[in-house]
Amino acid sequence: MPVIAVLALDGVPGHQLTGPGVSFGTAVQCHPHVAYEVRYCAGPGFRTTGGPAPFGLDTPWGLEGLEDADTVLLPGHDGFRAEPPPGVADALRAAAGRGSRIGAIGTGTFTLAATGLLDGRRAATGRRYAAELAGRHPRIEVDPEGAVTDSAPFHSAAGVLGGVDLCLRLITLDHGDPVAIETERQIFLQLHDPAGRAASTDQTGAGRTVCRGVSRLGPTIRWMEAHLDHPLTLEDIADHAGLTVRGLTRCFRAETGLPPLQHLLRARIQLAQRLLERGDEPVERIAARTGLGTPANLRHHFQHHTGTSPRTYRTAFRSLVSTLTWADGLPTDAPASRGTGR
CATH class of the missing domain: 1.10.10.60 (Homeodomain-like)
Incomplete structure (x- = not known):
């Protein structure tokens, strides 16, 4: 069973920590031939997630949880401009050396960039941080829109929706468009049901x-x-x-x-x-x-x-997508709130 290791560093936005579980868990639930193990690993110095409602993480896994992972996901976190916590860069380089995929969500791309693994490659982060990433790491070609960027075995995207878009891209690579499309639809229907009933x-x-x-x-x-x-x-x-x-x-x-x-x-x-x-x-x-x-x-x-009409369904679905993706489209000079789109 493919192992997805999610590395939680201190101050990780909560939605970026839960996004992979929702994405891969939904794919498994709705497609019996799909199998994933999502493993949450607490990085050195991890204390709590970011605001506005911080929570702790009780997991038996630390950096050693990355050692046999097929995919390593690196969400954003506080202190992303500093050097990675001790052992993190080496663990990421070792994972890449074993052939693991590595996905960076939001400002997690800064931490992955600090390893040098992204030099000469394309990468993405949240729009408000794109210019800063390009300035700090001129050898990286930064996508200014934060779109999902593939530079195998590295993948990156803005932190909007907790990195769900990046997870869906990995599901597409593993199982094709039909599985990813149905997984995406189920995720959105779980988030919002215009008829007030479980869809x-x-x-x-x-x-x-x-x-x-x-x-x-x-x-x-x-x-x-x-x-x-x-x-x-x-x-x-x-x-x-x-x-x-x-x-x-x-x-x-x-x-x-x-x-x-x-x-x-x-x-x-x-x-x-x-x-x-x-x-x-x-x-x-x-x-x-x-x-x-x-x-x-x-x-x-x-x-x-x-439980709803076609017209209402179309309007509600698009309104939901627009609402949930708006935050990451703020202009670069707009204030960034803690834990949103990081």
Whole structure:
């Protein structure tokens, strides 16, 4: 199982410490073939996270927790302009020497830069610190926008959303776009539900979330998802799977928790959500692309499965993204509050 070691140095912003756990944990929860161990490691001198609501960290791991990690994540922290705490630079160099990936979040890039590992490479930090990073480390090509920057095996990004964007990039590299996209959607739906109810890929019974994988039905599931705009029937799906309709229904219930046509409907709603999140297509076009036919049919099923209308969902999702990413877009001369976007 891949090990993600998150190195906590004193004054780390709390959201940058929890962001990796949320990201990789959500990927694991919703994709049974995905496996990660997120390991929190307290660096030398660690006392507490940054404000405005500092908290401690009880973990058995120190720098030795990095020794067998496949990926090391370095969030921001207080004192990032100073030399790294004793042993940190050597531990990071040793991890790089073993072939581990290293990701820096926010001002954690300053600490990684202090090791010399980023010399001659591209890197990113929070926008308000980009010019300072470039001035202190002229051999680094700094992305002024703080976008996720890959310079394998090193990855860096602004600290907005606790480094979730960086974690999603690593998930993409490990498991592809579909897993990362669904993980991102689930994270945002956990943060904000416009209908005031728990959102999920689907709900059955008393709000039980269905987020399972498939095994024998994998090829048929992928075929269905590639033909959502077609009027698929039970017989069509059974023929593709090489099963009788009864056998197909039995397998679907065993492996996904849903009958075939309910699983198909769930996939169509998921596609509608992605199209609403990432484009400006009208509802009429989305209804056709998802195989739901008419705007009225799309609205009916969308409301049933998500608790809100397509228009409200699109507005709420984009408003949430805008609100959560605004802080890191402050001008460089704006005052930086402790623990935000560091």
